[in-house]
Amino acid sequence: xxxxAATDEIFxxxxxxxxxxxxxxxxxxxxxVSELAAPFGxxxxxxxxxLAVLERSRLVRSRKRGRVRTYExxxxxxxxxxxxxxxxxxxxxxxxxxxxxxVTRVSPS
Numbered sequence: 148x149x150x151x152a153a154t155d156e157i158f159x160x161x162x163x164x165x166x167x168x169x170x171x172x173x174x175x176x177x178x179x180v181s182e183l184a185a186p187f188g189x190x191x192x193x194x195x196x197x198l199a200v201l202e203r204s205r206l207v208r209s210r211k212r213g214r215v216r217t218y219e220x221x222x223x224x225x226x227x228x229x230x231x232x233x234x235x236x237x238x239x240x241x242x243x244x245x246x247x248x249x250v251t252r253v254s255p256s
Contacts, residue, residue, distance in 0.1 A: 153227050156204040157206065157228050160203075160204040160206055165194075165197050166197050169183055170201070172186075173219060177217050177218065179215055179217050180198065180216050180218070198218060201218075205221055206220070206224050
């Protein structure tokens with residue numbers, strides 16, 4: 148159940164293009180809220196909500212020095228999504244292999 152909740156949180160975070168772009172930017176290194184928000188034409192409170200979703204999903208972490216909050220990517224956390232996708236791929240490949248074997252058995256040569 149805990150693993151399912153973590154997977155849900157991560158896919159929720161990844162479902163939004165703004166948040167995906169933030170993650171892509173953080174792939175280049177840590178950045179302040181202002182640096183992250185600059186390319187987006189939205190008000191800061193709205194943008195900070197996106198950062199909160201990313202932080203709740205633990206895809207990013209932040210630290211505050213004085214009045215400046217800096218965010219960084221937690222790339223290991225993407226493993227949860229990768230594992231889920233890999234499991235689905237294995238399931239579908241197995242199903243397709245069984246279907247192929249069935250078709251090969253019943254179709255005339």
